[in-house]
Structures are given as C-alpha cells and as structure tokens.
Amino acid sequence: MKEYCIYLRKSRADAEAEARGEGETLSRHRNMLMELAKKQELNIVRIYKEIVSGDSIAVRPQMQALLADVTDKKYAGVLVVEIERLARGDTIDQGVVAQAFRDSSTKIITPTKTYDPDNEFDEEYFEFSLFMSRREYKTIKRRMQAGRLASVREGNYIGTTAPYGYRKINPEPKVHTLEIFPKEAETVRLIYSMYLDGHGAKFIASELNRMGISPRKSPYWEPPSIKKILANPVYCGKVGWKTKSNGDTLYKGLHAPIISEEIFESVQNKKKTAPAAQLHTNHVLRNYYNHILYCRNCGHQLKRRYIANSGHEHMLCVYRECHGKTVSSDTEAVDEAVMAALRYRLNSFKRLKWNGSTDEREQPDKKALIAAELERSKHQLSRLYDLLEQEVYDINTFIERSGIVNERISALEASIKELEKEEKTPQLSIDEAAVRLQYIIDKFRSSDAVEKNRLLHAAVRKIWYTKTQRMSRSKSDSDLSLSVEFL
Ligand SMILES: [Zn+2]
Known part of the structure; x- marks a missing residue:
C-alpha cells in the first residue's frame, strides 16, 4: 500500500491568531488533514510537526527530515493545508523543495487541490504557487537563462554530462x-x-x-x-x-x-x-523464457544476451536498480535448474499417488475466508478513525495501529488477486499434470525456441530468478535460485 505523510507548520498569521486566543492551529490542521486522508483512503504513516517557527529550511528540523525522506522516495504524497506551508522564505529554499518533490515524483495534497509533479500542467501550477510571489526568482532565472544562452551562442557545451564519444x-x-x-x-x-x-x-x-x-x-x-x-x-x-x-x-x-x-x-x-x-529485423522468438522468467529483485523480465567474452548465451536483468545486485547466468544453467524443478514436482506427484493420498491441492473456499477477513480489517480501520476522532487514541497510537491494519489489508487484497488468477485456469488432475510434466521434460531439450516457450507456458505461470554472486574460479557453486509458480 502506498504511504503518505502529513506536514504541519504554523504561519506567522496563525501565531498571531493564537495570540488572540483563536485556539491551537496545528491540531486543527491535523484533524483537517486526517479527515482528508480518510476521505481519499490515504495511508498516513508519519506526521511531521514543526514546533519552531522560522521561514528558512535551515531553522526547520522537521522540514529537513521531510525533505530527506521525500528525496528517498518514501512517500507517494505529502499532505499540507496549503502549498505555501512547505516553502516560504528565500528563493533557494523554494527551489530545493520544488526540486525534491519533482525529482521523486511526490504528490502534494491539499484540501483544495492535489499537485502532481509528473503532470506537466500541474508542475506549472506548482511552480506558480511556489514562486510567483517571489519576483527575485524570476529575475534570477531570466538572468541565468540569458547567461546560458550567451554561453551556448559562443559554442560552449553546457550539459551536465558529456555525450558518449x-x-x-x-x-x-x-x-x-x-x-x-x-x-x-x-x-x-x-x-x-x-x-x-x-x-x-x-x-x-x-x-x-x-x-x-x-x-x-x-x-x-x-x-x-x-x-x-x-x-x-x-x-x-x-x-x-x-x-x-x-x-x-x-x-x-x-x-x-x-x-x-x-x-x-x-x-x-x-x-x-x-x-x-x-x-524489428528479427521477428523470430529467440528468448524462450519470454513472459516466464522474471527478476526477483526488481520484478522485470530477464533478457537473453550473447556474451562475447564467455561465448555463451546468458539470461540477465538489464535494469539499473539491479546493477551489481542481480547477476546473469548461463542460459544452460537456467535450463538445468528449471528442468530440475519440473522433475521435483513430477516426483512429488508420483509420491502422492503411491501414498494413495487425495489431491492436497484442493482447498476449501479460501477466497471467501480471505474476503471476510478483508471486510473485518476495513471495518477495524474505520473504527480506528472513530477512536482518533473521539480522542481515545492519540495520533501516534493511531498511526501505529492503522499502519498494521493497512499492511494486512494490502496483503489480503494481494492474496485475493492471486486466487482469482488461479480460478481462471482450471486445475488439472494429478494424473494429467504428471503426464504433462513428463512430456515437457522429455521434449524440452530437442525443441526450438518457439516450442520451448510453448512447453514452459503449459506448466508454469512465472519463474522468479535470484542470483547475487558472480562465478569465480575459487567458487564451485553458483547461488542461482529459481522459485517456480506452477499453473
Ligand atoms: Zn532485476
């Protein structure tokens, strides 16, 4: 489940209003934002409450913590009563805040509008709210752009990194x-x-x-x-x-x-x-693990590549987040591990038969049980909001409890989805499944890529790939491990 947080800070006007006896601002704002979270079903995991007053980020410790977390992409969005609560003060601070939200694609959610930095139109609006009050910023920006333009006119290269070559x-x-x-x-x-x-x-x-x-x-x-x-x-x-x-x-x-x-x-x-x-010069399917083999670390499909210095075909994850984390394998080694998994499954079917057991895979109505549990959890969550409103719970207790419930809701929803997927493919009897596995094991090696892919799809929904260590001369074993989701 996506996570959200709340940022609370008094403006100067709020402080003056309080001095006139108009009540505590931050708890009023907090209630307003919790109400908003409840309405939009946002999972609030933390509240940043600024107690010191002061405009610049340097004197606002909670803002610094929030910015660090936003930069780390901890949240899908931050709730504030108005966008100006995030940055008011000197122009550099506003730039820092705008940049952090933009770079991490973090939404800013206010009671009147949600700002989405990924949406071009919204970003303009965001910058508008944040910057237009600051005339200096525009002047600086214009001056900077003029400087860059002059520099480029003279033939300078002003990009941050050099192009390849x-x-x-x-x-x-x-x-x-x-x-x-x-x-x-x-x-x-x-x-x-x-x-x-x-x-x-x-x-x-x-x-x-x-x-x-x-x-x-x-x-x-x-x-x-x-x-x-x-x-x-x-x-x-x-x-x-x-x-x-x-x-x-x-x-x-x-x-x-x-x-x-x-x-x-x-x-x-x-x-x-x-x-x-x-x-697409080559229409022929060559990666027979297409739509089968996925990286456990990042969830993307593995690609098949010819590696010049090894002289072999490899399966590898090309995504940047896996660079140095997921290591490629010789396709041969992957084939062997997959066949071993199929043989293991086949043997366990045979064992079941010998023992005269009934089909263990048949389950009572799991989905109904999970759905009921989900219903209970959702009810519990709305009950938690009531307890907060009645001030039985303080805000920290609420966040802690609702975090646990939200996690459970996500897990239950995922299991229901998984079960629904299974329902769509009618299960074979153990006998049929065993015959099919035997056929795949026998035919796999001698088939071409298209046929191999078809065979794999007949037995397997997905195979998850994990390998974190490179092979070296000193290591005899590879830490390649596959987890197979059978049909
Ligand atoms: Zn990966």
Whole structure:
C-alpha cells in the first residue's frame, strides 16, 4: 500500500491568531488533514510537526527530515493545508523543495487541490504557487537563462554530462567544451554507418553487444540509447537545445565533430522515411523464457544476451536498480535448474499417488475466508478513525495501529488477486499434470525456441530468478535460485 505523510507548520498569521486566543492551529490542521486522508483512503504513516517557527529550511528540523525522506522516495504524497506551508522564505529554499518533490515524483495534497509533479500542467501550477510571489526568482532565472544562452551562442557545451564519444573539458575559464574520446568515437561512427546501411536501433544494439562493446554506464546497449546517439547534433559539431515551440536552436560548437554534417543530415532524413518495422529485423522468438522468467529483485523480465567474452548465451536483468545486485547466468544453467524443478514436482506427484493420498491441492473456499477477513480489517480501520476522532487514541497510537491494519489489508487484497488468477485456469488432475510434466521434460531439450516457450507456458505461470554472486574460479557453486509458480 502506498504511504503518505502529513506536514504541519504554523504561519506567522496563525501565531498571531493564537495570540488572540483563536485556539491551537496545528491540531486543527491535523484533524483537517486526517479527515482528508480518510476521505481519499490515504495511508498516513508519519506526521511531521514543526514546533519552531522560522521561514528558512535551515531553522526547520522537521522540514529537513521531510525533505530527506521525500528525496528517498518514501512517500507517494505529502499532505499540507496549503502549498505555501512547505516553502516560504528565500528563493533557494523554494527551489530545493520544488526540486525534491519533482525529482521523486511526490504528490502534494491539499484540501483544495492535489499537485502532481509528473503532470506537466500541474508542475506549472506548482511552480506558480511556489514562486510567483517571489519576483527575485524570476529575475534570477531570466538572468541565468540569458547567461546560458550567451554561453551556448559562443559554442560552449553546457550539459551536465558529456555525450558518449566525448569527455568534458574546461581549457580556460568560462570555456566549457568537449574533447573526442577516440575509442568511443569509433563506436559512434560505427552506429551511424550501420544505420545508413539499413539496420535499426535494435539490431545495432545487439551487434555491439555481440562485439563486446559496452556503453559507458551499463554493461549492454539498449535500443533507446542508440536512438539517442543517432539524434544528437553534438556529433556533427553543434550545440544548442530543443525548444517546444521553435524546434531546435543550434549553434556551431567549439568542439570537434565525430561525424560530418552530411552524414548527420542523411540519418535524420532516413529516420523520417524509414518504416518503423526496421527496428524489428528479427521477428523470430529467440528468448524462450519470454513472459516466464522474471527478476526477483526488481520484478522485470530477464533478457537473453550473447556474451562475447564467455561465448555463451546468458539470461540477465538489464535494469539499473539491479546493477551489481542481480547477476546473469548461463542460459544452460537456467535450463538445468528449471528442468530440475519440473522433475521435483513430477516426483512429488508420483509420491502422492503411491501414498494413495487425495489431491492436497484442493482447498476449501479460501477466497471467501480471505474476503471476510478483508471486510473485518476495513471495518477495524474505520473504527480506528472513530477512536482518533473521539480522542481515545492519540495520533501516534493511531498511526501505529492503522499502519498494521493497512499492511494486512494490502496483503489480503494481494492474496485475493492471486486466487482469482488461479480460478481462471482450471486445475488439472494429478494424473494429467504428471503426464504433462513428463512430456515437457522429455521434449524440452530437442525443441526450438518457439516450442520451448510453448512447453514452459503449459506448466508454469512465472519463474522468479535470484542470483547475487558472480562465478569465480575459487567458487564451485553458483547461488542461482529459481522459485517456480506452477499453473
Ligand atoms: Zn532485476
């Protein structure tokens, strides 16, 4: 279940109102926001209550804690009575807050409006509320943009990282440019010439992987990075930026080009006319674990790759969050482990038969039991809100208790979904299932990729892959482990 928090802070006007005897502001705000959470069914796990007054983040310890947690992507959203409670004061603070929410895609939820930084229109509104009162910010921004524009007009490269093929250099003060990194530049030229030879991004990526050439930050090329390289005018010596309204604004850069302007232009023209199908040069299914093998760490599907320096096909997780956490395996080793799991399952069926047991897999109406439990938990949650409103519970007790109940609700909802999936596929009898498993085990090795994939789908819903340690000469065993969800 997604988690939310509340941030409470008095404004100067609130403090003055309190001095006139208008009651305690923060608990009133807290009740207002808890009411909002109840209505929108938001799971509140923490309340940040600022007791010190002061505008800048530096003197607001709760705000600092909140920002650190928002940056860590702890919350789906933060509830405040109005957006200005988050930042008022000097412009740098407002920038820091806006950036933290934007970078972590954290929503800001107020009683009148929910601000979603992922929604472009909303972001404008967010910046509007936060910044428009501060004229200096606009002036600074305009001055900064003017400075950047002047710098680009002079041919400087002002991006934060150098594109593949280049390194950033700063040969004299105020000159920011690029120098060619020969080994990578060669790959860039290869990418452009392969594209002009009629190959798509997908083909180019797999060719480079086959050749053992890696991009800068990940071990394997993916088609989107190839497309990016094919579209970047830096490679023909230009600097500038894309604008929404007038297309590209480009200037001649101070850096040396890697490819000629003619080649760059002909690639851009070819892209406009090339059919999209070019990206799929190979329609034949080669990864027979397609829609079967998933990474336990991140949940994504594993990909099949030819690894040049091992001479083998590997199954690996290409996602950044798994870099260094999930390690690839030889496809052979995965095949062996899968067949072992199927054989184990088959043997356990045979054992059941010998013992004359009935089908253990048949269960009473599990779903009804779970649904009843879910109903009870939901009722309990609304009861907790009542206890809070009646002030039987203080806010910390409420958060602690509701956290436990919310967790249980999520788990129960997940089990119901899982059961519903099972219901859709009628279960085979043990005999039928055993015959089918035997057939798959016998046929698997000699089948082609399409047939292998079909065989796997006939027995297995999903296979979860875990492997965290690289093989080395000193280690004889791999820590590859699979957890198989059978149909
Ligand atoms: Zn992964």
